Amino acid sequence: MPNRLATRFERSFDADVRTKFFRHLEFREPVGDPGWFGPGSAVWYVHSHTPALVLGLVAAAYIEGLDPSISWMGYDHSRLVARDAAGVPTGAIDPEGGAVRLGHSVSFFIGTAYGTTETAERLARTVRAMHHTVKGVRPDGVRYDADEPEWLRWNYATVVWGLATAHERYHSAPLPDIDEYYAEFVRVGEALGGTGLPRTKKEVADCLESYLPKLAVTPIKAFGTGPNLRGNGVPPWQPGSAFLDWAARDMLPGWAQKLALYQRPNPVSLRWKRRVLKSAVNGIYTPLREFREAQARTASGTAAPVATTAPAVPDPARTREEVEAAL
Template sequence: MFLPHQLVGQMLNQRFDQDVRRRFFKGMEFAAPVGDPGWFGPGSAVWHVHSHMHALIFGLQCAAFLERLDPSIYWMGVHHSRLVRDDTRDDPMPQIDPKGALTRLGHSVAFFIGTAYGSTETAERLATAVRSMHHTIKGTRPDGARYDADDPEWLRWNYATVVWGIATAHELYHPNPLRGNKIDRYYGEFVRVGHALGGTDLPTTKAETLDCLKSYLPKLAVTYGTAMATGPHLPLPQAALNWAVRDTMPSWAQGLIQHSNPNIVERTARRALVWSIINGVHLAAGAAPEFEQAKARVAAGTTVPHTLPTYRPGTDPVRTREELEDAFA
């Protein structure tokens, strides 16, 4: 007989299977080849951080909130993703498409689980897919400024926001978080993902990442998307999670959106509430099967050597978005 939390976990996993795993995890291999450590392998900080699926998902939301302070990345998302309704892409006030937003999140979750726990071939395939999509993202903002997703400056900003979002969410909401030099291990390992996507001159520690993010301040602005995300008064638990996303931002970024922290007692209480929500969901759902499959894959040791990123900027073949969607469907 199922206990209440087991029933909740079963429902959560069924929903995740239906909405995310079946749609976005196609073609990924986690159970084989036996002995293949993938990009990171057992004992890595990445395996530990990404093993908490729901803290990871929350961290990706934190990263998305921070990264759209760059007007160029905001308009890249508007013009080239399913994030907004098609009929509002050229509108100065585009409207979010809820289904499209979930699709974007599904692809992101699949990428960061697949590159963490998938076979080496799976990780390389995912990196090629994302990199190739980036090659097609070029255009003009409504103010006339050009954007290009292959711009090294944009790649560095995008990378820094992602690693900061995931690592900070981990530090705050993982039940056994890495601290100090241990979290720097994560930053140092995760840079492999950034290099595989074409990034250069990337930060490799928490301090370097903070410095990198702050260096972009003269280029940043409160975009329409950011303004809309900070304004609504949402019911619980959405309001708590919305506050928690802003709570993960560096202090100067909080200043941009006029986010002020409450006193230490209230802040601690709010974080405790969010910790309970994230970890309650994670406890009910249990460990991700991809993580369990990866552990079984290397249970007898690793027999395949770790590899380093082989991609060199400018060496990918040029393909249209339609060709890419067919190839990686």
């Protein structure tokens, strides 16, 4: 019997994500191309569960924004912030901009996971080019630069933590050894210019906690979380909703939950909310067409993946407008 929820999810994914953000991604050929990881990899397994992947990205974005510089990068440069006709931030969240950001993130983490090698490399070049344009000064005079090694390490650790944590908590059959995923995913961080990246669950946890002296809940962050989201009209399954905000904060490490003033529900309510979310995440799951295409591409065997994903030469200088035109 067909899974009607999964079919509806696939149709929604096609309308909201695939047709808008997958236009330049290739999963079918060349035959035998393993991409960056190949069939049987932990990354293929984790990223093929799209609903859990999206939930992990929501959690990653939450913890990432606890860095004040990240908050101001988003305020100054991101589509997440609504702007007036002159391009000046209004302080409000732009739901359409948030959907665009999530769509690009989903396409990146699916394309680099089991897209072709050329697809993964092009996606990484595009993200690096965008990072090169994100530079500025916070109101307190502190400069920020998305190319700084410390920022790249923080960004990497938040992403791999979010994806792995959502997988462990909400996948119906999580990997027995999650460190396999942590070790493989380093290739994505290195492709974006990261160095000295943590490679295990413990190393990532220690890395995140080591940044605690630099973290804070800025007014920008506080505006988009907790009680401020109640009654905002966003459906529970969409980013920016009070329910997904709860889910993200519920996955945070204990020290981060204290920073975010997370109030854990009573044990009965907590178990119920987690059970409902897990049921929903797995109820709408079905392997995407792109994953099935990647399986067919590699069914007859593959060559060895590229030896390294780290950039071999400096990227050419490109403006933000030039980068966005290539998306």
